[in-house]
Structures are given as C-alpha cells and as structure tokens.
Amino acid sequence: MPRTLFAALVALLLFPCSATLAQSAIECAQCAEWNVPQRPFRLHGTTYYVGTHGLGAILITSPQGHVLIDGGLPQTAPLIRANIESLGFRMRDVKLILNSHAHYDHAGGIAELQRASGARVMASAWSASVMKSGKSQPGDPQLGIAFGYAAVDNVGTFTFEDTLRVGPIAIVPHATPGHTPGGTTWSWRSCEAARCLDFVYADSQTPVSADDFLFTKNTTYPNAIADFERGFATLERLSCDVLLTPHPGVSSLWDRVSPSDGTIGATLVDRDACTRYAASARRALAARVAKERGS
Numbered sequence: 450m451p452r453t454l455f456a457a458l459v460a461l462l463l464f465p466c467s468a469t470l471a472q473s474a475i476e477c478a479q480c481a482e483w484n485v486p487q488r489p490f491r492l493h494g495t496t497y498y499v500g501t502h503g504l505g506a507i508l509i510t511s512p513q514g515h516v517l518i519d520g521g522l523p524q525t526a527p528l529i530r531a532n533i534e535s536l537g538f539r540m541r542d543v544k545l546i547l548n549s550h551a552h553y554d555h556a557g558g559i560a561e562l563q564r565a566s567g568a569r570v571m572a573s574a575w576s577a578s579v580m581k582s583g584k585s586q587p588g589d590p591q592l593g594i595a596f597g598y599a600a601v602d603n604v605g606t607f608t609f610e611d612t613l614r615v616g617p618i619a620i621v622p623h624a625t626p627g628h629t630p631g632g633t634t635w636s637w638r639s640c641e642a643a644r645c646l647d648f649v650y651a652d653s654q655t656p657v658s659a660d661d662f663l664f665t666k667n668t669t670y671p672n673a674i675a676d677f678e679r680g681f682a683t684l685e686r687l688s689c690d691v692l693l694t695p696h697p698g699v700s701s702l703w704d705r706v707s708p709s710d711g712t713i714g715a716t717l718v719d720r721d722a723c724t725r726y727a728a729s730a731r732r733a734l735a736a737r738v739a740k741e742r743g744s
C-alpha cells in the first residue's frame with residue numbers, strides 16, 4: 450500500500466469528522482480581496498451588516514432569535530462570527546441560516562456557522578443538494594470551475610410559496626435562478642420606531658460560466674435564459690426600499706454606507722435600485738447571448 454494512501458486511511462480512522470479537514474481556506478484569484486474584514490454596522494432597525502468588505506452577510510435580529518443570510522467563504526465564517534459577537538449578539542441565538550446561492554463564496558462558511566450556532570439551515574431544493582454534498586451539481590453554469598467546500602450536515606428545504614419565521618421576523622424567498630438553478634432573493638421588513646423599510650437581498654444575476662457551457666445551448670440547464678428573465682421580472686416587482694447583494698460592491702453599498710464607521714448615507718434608501726439592478730442584469734445577459742450567437 451502506498452505510504453500516502455496508508456496515511457490517509459489512518460487519518461480517516463483517527464479523525465472521522467472529515468468535514469473538519471475540508472474546512473480549509475479556499476484560495477481563488479479574488480478570495481483575499483473579498484475576505485477583507487469589515488466592521489459590522491446596523492443598516493436600519495433590526496437589520497445589520499455582518500459580512501466582509503467583499504462578501505455580504507446579513508443578520509436580522511429579534512428577542513426570539515436571529516436570522517443570518519449567507520456565510521461567505523470557509524475562511525469568512527470566523528469573521529462573520531466575530532462581527533455578530535462584536536455587535537453584542539450571541540451565536541447560539543442565530544436560529545436560522547439562509548443562502549443566496551450555493552457557490553463557495555456565499556455558502557462556504559455555512560457548515561462552520563451552523564456548528565457555532567446550532568441554527569437550522571434552509572435552502573431551495575437545488576441549493577440544498579449542493580450544500581449537502583459541498584460540490585456543485587449538474588445544471589450549474591460554473592460546474593467544473595466552482596470550488597467545493599465543507600458540506601452542511603442538515604439542510605432543510607423551503608418552497609417559494611413559504612414565508613420563513615423566527616419569532617417576529619418574517620422573511621420571504623423569491624426564485625431568481627439563472628446564475629445557478631437554485632438562486633434565491635430574500636425580502637423582509639425592518640422597522641426603527643415608526644419607520645419601516647422593505648429590504649431586498651437580491652441574488653447574483655451574472656451569466657458567468659465554465660468555458661464549455663453556453664447559456665443558449667446546453668443540456669444541463671436548458672431553461673437558464675428563461676429562468677434569468679423570470680427572476681428579472683420578480684426583482685422589478687418587489688417592494689424595494691434598500692437593495693443589498695451578495696457582493697456588496699455590485700449594489701454600490703460602500704457609496705451608500707461609510708465602510709470606516711458604518712455611517713448610513715441618504716442614498717441607502719433608493720426605491721429604484723432593484724429595477725436598475727434587473728435592467729443592468731438584463732443588459733449583461735443580452736450581451737452574453739449576442740456573444741454566444743456570434744453577433
């Protein structure tokens with residue numbers, strides 16, 4: 450038996466929790482830039498930003514428990530945890546962890562955050578199958594180039610007719626597929642005294658793929674373009690006072706909030722932001738389709 454194989458078998462016997470071994474940091478071209486630490490801050494009412502400078506993570510709080518959306522890269526999990534705790538909240542009060550889409554840069558830290566909190570993890574059916582295995586599945590335009598990550602032990606599924614609740618928090622999933630088949634946008638209302646704002650955490654809408662995947666012609670995700678268009682229409686329909694995105698720069702968060710001290714600018718509220726986001730995504734998809742058709 451080759452010595453390395455023997456060593457691997459011994460390691461497996463001694464450390465059966467292989468998920469722990471799989472939690473190592475992912476090194477991608479943009480990972481270090483995405484993972485630059487960010488001081489957390491309150492956006493409005495019970496809604497807080499707890500992600501890094503380049504990867505969104507949102508905490509919605511209540512006296513009966515909190516909801517966390519997205520977990521960043523595997524190496525983002527300790528930063529999100531530190532941000533939540535530095536705001537004075539406890540990890541064990543995070544009762545529900547949700548996800549935008551099941552790529553490594555938004556779901557890679559969820560296994561560790563689940564372990565740290567004991568929270569329930571809920572995902573769309575397609576995203577749940579990816580998160581349970583830690584590997585992308587057929588249908589993902591980025592199959593073959595998306596990194597694997599630590600599998601999540603217990604992932605429940607919701608349907609897009611459901612409203613998810615933790616105490617007084619009601620958060621609604623909206624199907625916005627295309628970037629992945631399971632892409633989910635989240636909406637909820639957050640109030641501060643009498644002022645309530647409708648928040649939208651809109652999933653990535655970019656037509657990014659492996660070199661051998663064509664959005665216009667493929668066998669693994671033939672509905673990709675129709676799915677994107679359905680999601681754009683959904684984004685245009687949502688009541689949207691504040692747009693947030695899994696990569697905060699995509700929705701210009703750092704023009705609307707000071708990253709140094711979390712001061713909220715007057716432009717945080719922008720009721721046209723979701724419509725503009727959908728319009729720019731529609732243009733990017735049209736450009737990609739034109740390129741694939743050689744026109």
Ligand SMILES: [Zn+2]
Pocket residue numbers: 550552628653
């Ligand atoms: Zn992605």
